[in-house]
Amino acid sequence: MTGSVIVITSGKGGVGKTTTSANIGTALAKDGSKVVLIDTDIGLRNLDLLLGLENRIVYTIVDVVEGRCKLKQALVKDKKNPNLCLLAAAQTRDKSAVTEEQLKEICDTLKEEYDYIIVDCPAGIEQGFQNAVAGANEAIVVTTPEMSAVRDADRIIGLLEAKEDVKKYRLLVNRVRPNLIKTNDMMSVEDVVGILSAELIGVIPEDTGIITSTNRGEPIVNNEKSLAGQAYLNVARRIKGEEVPFLDIDQPTTFFGKVKKFLSKKVKVAK
Amino acid sequence: MQNTEFLEIDLTKDKDSEALVNNVVSMLEVSDKKGASVKLKLDDAQISQSQMIFIKSLIESYGFILGFVQTTNSYTRDICIEMGIATNVDTRFVNNEENNIQNEKLDDLREQFKAKFNEGLLPKEEINDVKEENIIQTQQNNNPDNSIEETKEEINEEAAEEIKTQDNENNADDIQKQVISVYRKADEEENRLEFQDEEEVDFYAPPTNDPVIVDSKQTIYVNQTLRSGQIIDFDGNVVIIGDCHPGSEIKAAGDITVWGVLGSIAHAGAKGNKEARIRALKMNAVQLRIANCYSRRPDSGNIPYIVKSSVFTPEEARIVDDNIVLFKMAQN
Numbered sequence: 001m002t003g004s005v006i007v008i009t010s011g012k013g014g015v016g017k018t019t020t021s022a023n024i025g026t027a028l029a030k031d032g033s034k035v036v037l038i039d040t041d042i043g044l045r046n047l048d049l050l051l052g053l054e055n056r057i058v059y060t061i062v063d064v065v066e067g068r069c070k071l072k073q074a075l076v077k078d079k080k081n082p083n084l085c086l087l088a089a090a091q092t093r094d095k096s097a098v099t100e101e102q103l104k105e106i107c108d109t110l111k112e113e114y115d116y117i118i119v120d121c122p123a124g125i126e127q128g129f130q131n132a133v134a135g136a137n138e139a140i141v142v143t144t145p146e147m148s149a150v151r152d153a154d155r156i157i158g159l160l161e162a163k164e165d166v167k168k169y170r171l172l173v174n175r176v177r178p179n180l181i182k183t184n185d186m187m188s189v190e191d192v193v194g195i196l197s198a199e200l201i202g203v204i205p206e207d208t209g210i211i212t213s214t215n216r217g218e219p220i221v222n223n224e225k226s227l228a229g230q231a232y233l234n235v236a237r238r239i240k241g242e243e244v245p246f247l248d249i250d251q252p253t254t255f256f257g258k259v260k261k262f263l264s265k266k267v268k269v270a271k
Numbered sequence: 272m273q274n275t276e277f278l279e280i281d282l283t284k285d286k287d288s289e290a291l292v293n294n295v296v297s298m299l300e301v302s303d304k305k306g307a308s309v310k311l312k313l314d315d316a317q318i319s320q321s322q323m324i325f326i327k328s329l330i331e332s333y334g335f336i337l338g339f340v341q342t343t344n345s346y347t348r349d350i351c352i353e354m355g356i357a358t359n360v361d362t363r364f365v366n367n368e369e370n371n372i373q374n375e376k377l378d379d380l381r382e383q384f385k386a387k388f389n390e391g392l393l394p395k396e397e398i399n400d401v402k403e404e405n406i407i408q409t410q411q412n413n414n415p416d417n418s419i420e421e422t423k424e425e426i427n428e429e430a431a432e433e434i435k436t437q438d439n440e441n442n443a444d445d446i447q448k449q450v451i452s453v454y455r456k457a458d459e460e461e462n463r464l465e466f467q468d469e470e471e472v473d474f475y476a477p478p479t480n481d482p483v484i485v486d487s488k489q490t491i492y493v494n495q496t497l498r499s500g501q502i503i504d505f506d507g508n509v510v511i512i513g514d515c516h517p518g519s520e521i522k523a524a525g526d527i528t529v530w531g532v533l534g535s536i537a538h539a540g541a542k543g544n545k546e547a548r549i550r551a552l553k554m555n556a557v558q559l560r561i562a563n564c565y566s567r568r569p570d571s572g573n574i575p576y577i578v579k580s581s582v583f584t585p586e587e588a589r590i591v592d593d594n595i596v597l598f599k600m601a602q603n
Contacts, residue, residue: 043500045518054517055557055567079570091518092502 003034005107005117006239007136007166011152013123015144016174019210019220021120022050023229024140026219027236029084033115036075038087038106040132041122042097045089051078052217053086062090062097064106071109080222085114095127100134107135116239125159133160139169140201145176145187150195157198170201172235177206178250202235204228205249227251278307278335283314288322295326296494299333308338318347323354325512325530332492488525497521497535506542514579517557526550532579536560539588549588550600553580559588559595566595 008021018041025037039047042062048054059074064087071087078084087106090097110117119136122128133139139160143153153171160169173189180186193200207228213220220229221236227249234244251261280298285291299309309330318326327337339357342348351358489507499518503509508525519535521527524542526549533551538560540547545562558567585600 052570055570058558058565091500092520 003111003113003115003117004138005111005119005136006138006140007119007121007132008140008142009121009129009132009156009160010123010142010149011125011156012143012149015142015149016204016210017123017142018046018050018120019214020140020142020172020174020204020232021118022047023219023221023232024236024239025084025116025118026051026078026081027221027233028116028118028239029078029081030221030233031236031240032083033240034083034113035116035118036085036087036110036114038103038110038117038119039089040098040103040119040128042089042128043091043094044122045091047120048076048086048088049217050214050219051084051086053078053088054217057088060088060090061106062093065098065102071106095122095131098131100131103131104135125155129156129159133163133166135165136163137165137167139166140172141169141196141198142172142174143192143196144174145181145189145192147187150187150192154196157196169198171196171198172202172204173200174204175206176203176249182250200246201238202231203246203249204231204235277310277338278302278304279310279312281312282316283312285316291316292326292329295329299330299335302335305334307335309335310339311337311341313340313342313344313347315344316342316347317344318342318350320350320353323347323350323356327354327356328510329492332490490525496531504541523547545590547589550585552583552585554584554586554588554597561588561590561595564590564593564595 006024008017008024010017018039021037025035029035037047037051038061039045040061041047048057053076056076059069061074063069064071064074074087075085076088078086107117107119117135119132121132141153141156141160143149157169160166171193173192176189177186181188189200189203205227207220207226209220209223209226210228213223219232220226221232223229227247231247231249234247237244278298280295282291282294285294295311311326330337337356340347340351342351342358348358489505491503491505491507491509493503493509493511494513496513497503497511497515497519499516502520502522503511504520504522506524508528509521509523510528510530511521512530514531515521515529515533515535515537517534520538521529521535522538522541524540524544524547526547527537527539529537529549529551531551532553532555533549534555534557536558537549537556539549540562541560543562545564547561549556549559549561556568558565560566586597587600588595588597590596
């Protein structure tokens with residue numbers, strides 16, 4: 001069995017790489033796939049917080065690389081889903097503690113036993129990015145509908161195209177706010193896809209629930225009511241190769257809004 | 272103990288405890304009279320027992336001895352007497368009619384003190400008016416060329432190198448760039464929290480409780496907040512004066528004591544000492560490890576940030592039947 005190694009990257013910081021990694025990983029594991037999440041943000045690790053596994057980490061990726069433990073010992077099992085494992089980054093070291101070859105070797109070893117290896121990439125295009133991309137054969141480029149994030153994503157896509165191993169890259173537009181797009185204050189998803197001319201894998205709406213879920217250490221896909229959670233579940237299904245229509249993210253949140261939308265639909269039908 | 276050299280520190284101008292500590296540290300760093308007795312000039316400042324213990328251990332960590340405290344505050348004087356530190360005897364205090372019992376005690380002390388003084392163990396200026404000379408000496412010592420920061424940096428580098436040589440096996444490269452602030456390692460003998468010269472202590476006023484004898488290993492004092500990513504790895508005891516934020520790590524062959532909130536990973540007895548202990552004013556650790564035992568924070572309390580509050584519940588972790596157990600160190 002050979003699983004696929006998917007790197008989640010963006011170039012710019014703060015667009016939601018780590019959130020995306022945690023949620024896609026959890027969503028894939030929920031479907032029954034065996035998933036490993038690798039945090040390559042050595043020195044600034046966060047993925048363990050989002051999964052609520054901070055207190056269980058004993059060995060990190062640096063310990064594995066330096067031979068202080070076996071790879072299996074360093075994999076932290078998720079609290080709820082036994083299909084999901086985390087290979088945490090060390091907090092007390094920096095990016096140079098791991099080399100590209102070592103990360104590639106880890107990915108290749110894990111590939112034999114797991115279906116999906118999700119690599120959370122650090123921001124930037126330096127050593128950390130090179131490490132994260134080294135073992136990947138697929139990439140998800142996360143961006144937000146802002147010019148700076150799109151510009152950085154463009155640069156990243158350029159770098160990814162130069163990598164022979166990365167066969168495929170797809171775009172995930174995060175933190176979309178439909179009401180701002182309507183008033184022309186924000187770039188639309190179509191604009192972003194047009195500028196970057198890349199295949200789209202998902203559109204995630206802005207959701208305040210992300211903040212709560214981060215603080216609680218529980219990925220938002222576990223919350224079935226959340227729209228962002230639904231969107232992430234759809235992304236996971238698309239990764240598995242299913243054809244899933246894009247979610248209507250322009251969903252009203254208030255009761256009044258719901259009535260208004262319901263009525264406007266009826267009128268359209270009547271016309 | 273026949274120290275004729277005295278280092279005088281004038282603390283009368285320091286308003287809060289922080290300035291006081293800074294002053295002491297800067298004076299001790301500048302001085303090269305290692306092993307000398309330190310004379311503190313406090314005047315009317317009121318110092319609590321815990322503060323005095325802290326100052327005493329701070330001075331001892333630099334390889335000095337707290338020999339004498341000059342104060343006019345009766346509360347501070349009582350504390351000093353209780354701790355077995357020599358103090359000056361103020362005539363105003365002796366003549367106070369309200370404290371007859373204390374007066375008798377003090378008379379005894381004064382006689383003892385004079386006897387001691389005659390033996391040449393204490394400086395002559397103490398009983399007489401010391402103010403003028405103190406001022407002159409401190410002015411000389413406060414040389415503007417030796418600013419505190421510079422000396423601190425120098426010491427940091429020295430210290431990092433020292434540690435590096437000691438812990439070559441344990442990722443010495445890590446430690447070099449990381450924290451470790453102002454500290455000095457004391458010689459093994461001087462490093463105990465018990466009193467230096469027992470005879471002298473008995474001579475004044477014996478301590479009420481038996482002194483705590485810490486493992487005879489070396490101890491480092493880390494006088495700063497430990498932030499995420501910083502690591503302290505030491506072959507001895509570690510004392511941290513400050514908080515330990517999540518993401519940092521403390522690894523010690525001996526005990527770990529945190530004078531603040533412990534919110535990180537702490538590994539005491541890292542070389543297999545099961546008697547090692549971890550103490551903190553507030554225990555909020557992600558993981559506690561002692562020797563080869565390991566325990567983690569319950570998931571219900573697994574919050575990703577450090578909880579700071581003014582309410583402290585000092586706790587101590589030690590091994591009981593191969594389990595790490597937390598004990599409350601203070602009642603209520």
